[in-house]
Amino acid sequence: MIDHKIPLLQNRLQQLQHNTESIYLHIDIEKQKLFIIKNKKVIKTYPVSTSKFGTGNLENSNRTPLGVHQIINKIGHNAPPGRIFRSREDTGDNYNTTMTEENLILTRILRLDGLEPGINKGGSIDSYERYIYIHGTNREDLIGTPMSHGCICMRNNDIIELFDSVGEGTLVIID
Numbered sequence: 001m002i003d004h005k006i007p008l009l010q011n012r013l014q015q016l017q018h019n020t021e022s023i024y025l026h027i028d029i030e031k032q033k034l035f036i037i038k039n040k041k042v043i044k045t046y047p048v049s050t051s052k053f054g055t056g057n058l059e060n061s062n063r064t065p066l067g068v069h070q071i072i073n074k075i076g077h078n079a080p081p082g083r084i085f086r087s088r089e090d091t092g093d094n095y096n097t098t099m100t101e102e103n104l105i106l107t108r109i110l111r112l113d114g115l116e117p118g119i120n121k122g123g124s125i126d127s128y129e130r131y132i133y134i135h136g137t138n139r140e141d142l143i144g145t146p147m148s149h150g151c152i153c154m155r156n157n158d159i160i161e162l163f164d165s166v167g168e169g170t171l172v173i174i175d
Contacts, residue, residue, distance in 0.1 A: 051151075052146045068171060071167070082106055
């Protein structure tokens with residue numbers, strides 16, 4: 001469990017003047033898990049997949065960026081599970097097993113914006129400009145192992161549940 005990490009996460013959020021009693025997300029790269037934390041307690045855990053190239057904040061690295069982010073946009077309200085998105089737009093098409101693309105963006109998108117200048121905001125390290133998302137995937141069989149090109153991937157039913165339980169402005173710590 002991550003209970004021993006919660007005080008450290010709380011300190012990082014307090015430095016950003018965030019109300020640590022509200023909900024925030026912690027993505028643990030090593031464990032390949034996303035934790036919803038409220039009132040200093042883990043209330044829900046989901047398996048995720050981060051980048052197969054490791055962590056890093058540099059543009060075009062295809063790595064998962066570290067640091068404190070916030071959910072800046074929620075995309076895909078009411079889309080059916082398996083709906084395909086391209087450039088954050090609903091294509092109107094649903095994934096089917098005959099499609100061979102490596103890692104489609106499916107079902108819902110939570111777009112992230114870095115909050116730490118010099119770490120994940122600004123210049124060639126900007127998570128927003130890198131289009132870093134939490135999203136559903138067609139590669140649910142690989143969830144729990146690193147497989148993305150920088151984003152945080154989830155099972156489609158899990159991203160729907162998460163999408164419905166967090167709002168824009170929710171903080172996300174990736175470490």
